[in-house]
Amino acid sequence: MILTGYPVLFVVLLFAALFPFLLFVVSQLVQYQSPSEMKNSPYECGMLAYGDAKIRFDVKFYLYALLFILFDIETVFLYPWAMAFGQLGVLALVEMVLFIAILGLGLVYAWRKGALRWQ
């Protein structure tokens, strides 16, 4: 009998999490290291780095993250609906049209507000 399902998945997850570190350890064991001051400075096109590396980034990234959470939750709602759609019939379609229309309104609002404009 071939054993499949969640227990095997967890074991696979465990080994997959360990495997990259195995690669790193093997590489550490066989490589030759000769560190120097120049080599250990950050690479910025060969020039000396100026300023702090932890720079500020655009607030737009947060806006996109918020929108992503909104629409990701929407897709989570849509999947059970799709699974059960065969038994639910016309009413489910109407309900989902309303649901998607409301979210579509949200998208249109974000669009009009300029949340999707990068510059």
Added chain:
Amino acid sequence: MMSTTSWITSIADILPKLPQMLWDWWLTLPDAVPAFTVGLIVFGIAALMGQLAAIVMVLMERKVLSWFTQRKGPNRVGPLGALQTIADGVKLLFKEDIMNDAQDKFLFTLAPAIFLFPVFVMFTLVPFSSTLIGVSLPVGLLALFALSSISVIGVVLAGWASNNKFSLLGGMRSAAQAISYEIPLVLSLLGVVLLTGTMDLSKIIEAQRGGLLHWFGIFLAPVSFLIFYTASLAEVNRVPFDLPEAESELVGGYNTEYSGMKFATFFLAEYAGLFIISAICAAVFFGGYYSPFGGLIVEQTGFNVWLANTLGVHQLAQLIPQAEMLLWMLSKTYVFVYMAMLIRGTLPRLKPDELMGFSWKFLLPVALINVLMIAFVKLFLMDFALNLVSAWVYLGIALLIGIFGIGGFCLWISRSFTKQLQSRLLKQV
């Protein structure tokens, strides 16, 4: 509704029993040993397949791209350069692993590991034949989505831990891009889940057993396929969506500071990811391990029955259908891999604002409407859609939409590219 106090009392009830519960769990462990062994074997096969696929694909990509630019490509190591990637891999294994002084050493090591590990797990979830599937889950598709979005964390961590502004920018761009394209990606596969009513990949493939006309990518859900392929190219950071690695602007993106085995890990995970995306594409939209003519050729011609009855080689007769399944699945997968390489050789890179706009303003609305259309078709037109004569009419319409869609996309890209070029030239004047 449970009040806070009752929660606390229930926890207080459980707490003294915890050692006993742990002991009981320990006693059940011998049952878990088979799962451990099977898991080890499954992971071993998946890791081997992933690395082999990456080795073959790196060589293939270099060859294809060099044909594009009229070069010979790798041709020194081994016959026709076939051993080039193996030589590169060995070189990267022995190469010095440089970490600069200001880096966060722990996160710097953790990032490539997080990037690589979901890819190997994804290899175990995709069926390459009816029995060659590592972990068969009833929610296989959902597990694949969940795993594919983990690698974003690795990219952001790599950018942050590198202590390099270009890496940080690359990581942030990559995260924004990946989460933007995640939504159309997930919504496009919703159409197929609607049509089949299951998230089990084996059952989705089984639903397409009937051959070419039953493939979802051809005429049942062609728009879903186009959205999925576009969004998945963006998800694995391929051209024209490879902004995080824009060599000319960000040096190398989030992996600028990486060298040696850690860089190789990023490289391996990227190519294995492309392979997995292509395999999902083949499985969900193009019939998976079944032939385009319906079923399997060895079964339809009665070859395996003849083998079993006339020659009496029963084991071979059982093995041959599996081999044919593997052949179909792998060849379909490599068609999509090849397509990604052709796209890399053809299309220019997009600007960040265009890239994000394309996902939110075009792919997302189209994906939403597509889901509703497919629900409508499933409710009212399913018999019409599966009738073979009207199927050709439907196929014609779908093809027209597809051709105009792709044409429009190419036009849109080339137009924006020309605009960029014009504005640059004007600035110079």
